[in-house]
Amino acid sequence: MLLHPIATLVFGLVSQFVLTNAVFSDEAYKVDWQLQNIGKYKCIISNNDTSKLIVFSDFNDEEETLVSYVNSQDGNIMSRFVLPYKILDVMRSSDKEAFVVRTEKNEFETFDLNLGFPVTTSRLEEVFISSCNCVQQNENVKIEGNTLGILDVKTKLPLFQMPLPEGFQEVVFLETDNVNSLKLSIALTGLRYSYYEIKFNISDTQEPEWERDESLADVVDYVIIDIKDHSMDEIEREMSVEETMDNVLDAYMFRVTTDWNRLRDLLRRNKYNPGKALMEVFNIRKNDDSEKIELARTQNLNFGLSKLLIVATRNSKINAIDLDNRGQTAWSIDSNLQDILSVELIGKTNKLLIISKMGDFEIYESTSELLSPTLNSKGSLITRREIAAAHRLDDSDYFYLEFADGSEKEIVSFGSVEQKLPNADIYITDHDEKAISGHTIGKNNELGEASKITPQKTWKITLKSNERIVAFAARNSEPQVGSLGTILGSREVLYKYFYPNLASYVVINEDTGDMVVNLIDTITGELLYTQKHKHEKDGVDFDLPINILFGEHWFIYSYFSVKPVPEQKLTVVELYESLEPNERKSDASASYNPINGIFNKPEILTKSYIFPEVIKHMILSNTKYDITTRSLIVELQNGQITYIPKVVLNARRKNESEMTADDKKEFMASQYIPTVRINDHFVITHYRDLITNTKSKMISVPTNLESTSIVCQIGHDIFCTRITPSGPFDFMSPSFEKGKLIGTIIAMVIICYFLRPSVASKKLKSIWLVRE
Template sequence: MALSFNVWTIYLRVDRNSLASLKQPRLLVFTLCPIMLGAFRSFIGITLLVVIKGLFVEAIFSDEAYHIDWQLSNVGPYQCVLPASATESNDQLLVLSTFNNGTMISWLNKTSGELLERLPLGYRVADAMIEHNDLFLKLEDGSINAVDSMNGFSLDHPPTEFSSSCNPDLSTIRFEDGKIKIMDHDTDLQIFSIDMPQDFKGIKYFRSDKENTLDLMYSTVGGKYTFTSVSDLTSTQTWTRDESLANIRAYTYVSSADPNLAQMFTELSQEGSMNVLEAYQFRVKQTLNRLKNYLLEKKFSVGAIVKEFLEDEDEATLHQKDVSFGLLKYLIVATEEGKIAVLDVRDGRQLWNYESGLKDILNIEALRSDTEVVIFTKSGPSLTFDITRIETEPYLLTNTNMAPVHSVEKISENGAFLFKRPGGGRFLLENPLNPITQDLYLLDHNSKELNAFIYQNEAITETWKTKVDEQEEIVAFSSRGEEHVANLGIVLGNRTVLYKYLYPHLAAYATKNEENVLTIRIIDTVSGELLHTSFHEDEVDFNFPINLVFGEHWCVYTYFSTKPVPEQKIAVIELYESLVANERVSEPLTEVNALENIQRPQFIQKAYLYPEVIKNIGLTKTKLGITTKSIILELENGQVTILPKFILSARRVEESQLSADDKKEFMVMPYLSAIPINDQAVLTHNRVLLTGPDSHLLSIPTDLESTTLVCTLGHDLFCTRVFPSSQFDKLSPSFEKGKLMATVIGLLLICFFLRPLVDTKKLKLKWLVKD
């Protein structure tokens, strides 16, 4: 574009005196005019194209719901499959499966296999019978509950006689020659046959209402269920549901390798061996080469460049952007049945799976810059896979049989792991290629005590131990994680600073006692010193979850109490070097020995009411820690939402106590006892998640500081993108680049036509010529 403007400007600046000095002025004029007209037409055409493109923008803001998130809804292993109604017009199937130590009823569309609805019962069912539209459930103690088979409503009439509907009659089915053969009941002749998969497990459902019409469902060892409906000896519909990813037990994630990074590292290494001038020249040369290659690719066509700018990005371009921005992550998950699978975190697509046969997997961790993954089990066997080419089937590197362990924890990015044996002993396994060179302080806990250790000179030594009272039990624990801290303090409204207490060796734990008192303690993990204690004597109900998470200078915890009325509460404790503004206790750039730390924090605490029961909590994580921190809340009603940390501030006071300077502080708000749920902050929208009792809530940072990936893994799987401080480093999909381009071109056109007028006016002023 700039090159074209310069050429046209040269043509227009040939004035009358210059033409008069030429021998053939008319020939030059006739030569320039067609060129100018052609260029002008091209310019006007591009402008009209941009304007038309801008006029047809569908919306200023686009709702990204269901485009940047996905949910995998699972039923789980099928225990019993029934028709939803005994009538012939039934088009649904009922599936009974295990969920959260009880039984769940699921309704499936018989035509497509779509999951219509799920209903956890809260008790375990041993057998079931369908009669008309009544579903009779036989419990393990022999009692029978009745529900409406179409909607799950409870009924109060028992069956006249219970007869199981969970055991299909397989007398007419044969398993021969790798096929499932359905035989005629009278003639014993084959009616229909289906190829039997290699991992065939059994028939889960078989129903034949009349001659030559039947429904069949079979399962595989890998957790897939295939349904086939046959009418007039012809298969009318067939579908398969994959239930193998239900109940995730362990997980990790890896990043997609960016092919451009290798070239960037090569160039940076070359620049490192040059002086400043040579490095600058090298970088300019590389940039010009990239520009040259781009122009050659577009054949120096201005129209092609503008068209590419205006057109929607194709799949390859979007994929490369996801790789460059760090949005393409791969989840590696392990189920309770021992299946290991890799999922694309953008859409939940399964890339590959591996049946390990290990049903006691404890932990999965990525090693060696995300090129290897190791899997640990409770019984001892461990597997190591090469995932350099993660989109293809992995290569099994090692299959090691270790001693049985109780837990495995990764304690170093270098690949060091702490193992705890069932008897209480501990040992550390480190990477021989990257050994630990500094002392490590470790803290372990169980329900009755805290144990601290130091790893020094390749040996683990116990440093201190703390036991809780006999009537107490540890119900929650969280230590301060290693994360980036963008600000050392909080800027107040009068431009003074309140300095955060950023000592790294901190942890918090919650205990309960027989009087239903919840106690929160904050300790120094190196010395074991108790720094703060908080009691809650409002009749805490420990049948509800107790959650605790430790942030950069604060900890947040949740509990449910019954006094004065039953309510969910969420509380925060904040730690500061001093509660006096501009008073800093720590010395900048001074390293303090953890065993000799004498600086003690000062605390502020506040509690709030929340309208829903909170099942699990987590923290959003970003690459540099600049984005506003938010608390991720997994609710008992099946929703996942986020709560900005500034709402959970311990420094919020009543509005009458806010001064004029206080109101100038960033995101300050008066204290209100209740925190409502913001509908726009509900990440799951109108979805309902069934995560189970041992769900995992995680936040994955990306290369965009504004963006983090939030996933909850359990019975169901759900992932989405979250922008705690909005997308300040990326244009939204609804950005009207067409109108912006039209405005820029319009301004350039105005300057193009006004420039000769300005030059003429300046010339007249110099020669004192009046208009």
């Protein structure tokens, strides 16, 4: 029978003409972006060929100095580096090949003018003459009122004059040949800077070559706002109207009328062209760039990728940054508050709460996320004390305040309250460098405007005088649990330890050089587990960052040790109900009083790994349901950001010689290799060099796509991108050829329809043993 060859031929022809191309495109440099900042300009000098401007600015609360090389043609940053000290003045050397900086200790350091490399550390051999005070040092430059003038060297008559722009503050850079050219940089209000290159005898109009906005250089706090899809607002309004109708017939007629009006408007928009109307209904768009951009924008809105990053800066500016539009500013407002401490959303509304360090606050409100908000109300707390930190209590609109003078903590509300405290006992864990304490709030505590509650202290752990806490991490009280246990290769289960009230912290002893990691119960303060790193064995370097974070049933901490050899280490500690498979000690149906303590302590597995770079900071990736593989997002000391899948840092990994046949059957099982390498594909900053300060924060924001998380680094620079730790398994690119896929399916259905009688006949003959 020729059935099989014919079917093969037909399927082959179909595959040639209806080939589906469902691949994912590389989104590098498309969804990631960086806002590079310099900060407040302290001094500017030029290099030999004047193609670069060298800008000096204070960094890290004016304790260090940032040196930036800027292209004088377009204002783009070419390179930057940080000097670990504050400079007072700068001089360009007499040979114009180097620049010399004077530090607070009146010491001098010399650097190559073109490349920025250190030349010598010896003391200055020539008389130091500042190159920063450009206006004061040039007697032929005059600023009178809103006019800048250049005088002739010989006659002292006006050679050139230009009106200064609105918002002028000072001249930060000026170079002129006192004949026919001028190079000028002006500081404007709001940390804005303009650069001019002017020829006296060519044009009377003075437009800047470029401008830079440095208002985002010092971010003090942030909040993420989801951009909502308002396309269904009208339908939701109509449905709410229907629900208020008592008569079913009236509600039905109302729906028919609104649907008819919607159909009529659709036809009018498309000039009664059925084809265009159907294209709009099925969202079939043309292939021009504007339509593609609009389609991508709509998809990102539905996928939860469209968000606003609201940042508050030290200079009292509130900016909304569109994460889906490569960091473009959606709106910007100036707050009336000084020393902004925190920015928060009130409830699930569009109200924005701004809090200052002295307890003053402002509430802004907007009808849409993309519209600039207006001041709704303002006020201040009754107690006028400097606030050190304001922590939000769960999802409520109440805040736990810590004061700079160390006085008793308070729980307050700032004006409007949308989300109240739950009617249950609330436990709070607080810590500083010298102590950890637990507090509680009883039930039925209601707060009015500007009122307060003082929480009751329940326990306290005080450290010795030579000890201090350098890292602290608490477990999420309501974690999203993907699975109750780890399935072994033998099909048995190792049950995870899910007691929610846990915290881990790192203590260092500056006298002995020892480091101790503790795990405690945050309700009672009971010590559950401790791990000590002796100075004689590990030699932990306290000058380098020490980090800790808490995951589902594990915590990971990082430190740099100098013994036996200098290396960065990562240690994972996993908590289980029992290390015996299929043994579960907790009862999900029973209720426990956490005040009585934990009746079943966790059993521990731990393993250490070596990492090739110094880790500056690390966080966990967050997704909507936490089904995606969790990853450690780490910021490296070299300015790069990468991530490490948690499955790599597994406390249950064994040496290959110790692995049994069942161990090798386990999902994603691998032998224990102490070194964790950096995967180049996981370096999410690519070629970018981030400048971060001591107050920089790294966040991971979930989206509607379970596979995707938005990662942002917020500090001196602002950088954002998307990561897919388990791959983009739930997202197809816009170029996915669904037409060809549908055509393939239809062709398959038709072929199966015509081949079905032949297959049925063949089965019948085989039953009756009929030879063909």
